[in-house]
Amino acid sequence: MVTRLILAFALMLAWAAPAQAVSLSARTDRLIDRLQQLGVVIDRLERCGPGAERAAYNMGVNRLCLAEGLRDEPGLQLDVLTHEAIHVVQDCLDGLETPSSSTISLMLQAQGGFSPAQVDRFLAHHLDRSTADHLLTVTQSLGPLQRQREIEAYALQSQTGMVESLLTRHC
Secondary structure (H helix, E strand, C coil), X not given: CHHHHHHHHHHHHHHHCCCCCCCHHHHHHHHHHHHHHCCCEEEEECCCCCCCCCXXXXXXXXXXXXXXXXXXXXXXXXXXXXXXXXXXXXXXXXXXXCCCCCCHHHHHHHHHCCCHHHHHHXXXXXXXXXXXXXXXXXXXXXXXXXXXHHHHHHHHCCCHHHXXXXXXXXX
């Protein structure tokens, strides 16, 4: 009887206790490992382009650059890495070894039977409103396909678990 009470009490404590969160650095390391397993080369450089870009993914050569300064901001580093990992997923949708990529939107329409309007609502739901102005600025000079890729990456950059699932399923 006492053993049952102790066991019941222990189970209640376990259910009531918050789940131990995986650290941001562990999540970042796991995502980096997954990308490297796919053959993506990850460079850590002072900057990732002619401007102040914090990261960039070069499809066709499967090379990703992360700015060194991101190490000091673990939350931002994970979001930026997840953003670039979305571009890897887009690359995988058209074949990681090819110089072209597709969009998650087209995949959801073709494989999931979703309408373009449903996909747009899904992405709008996940898009952080605080980045809307930045997204408009970044995508202003892009063509429709590249604009769609960036919208997807910005909308899903805080959805690391979802992106890891997409990498597993489509790469």
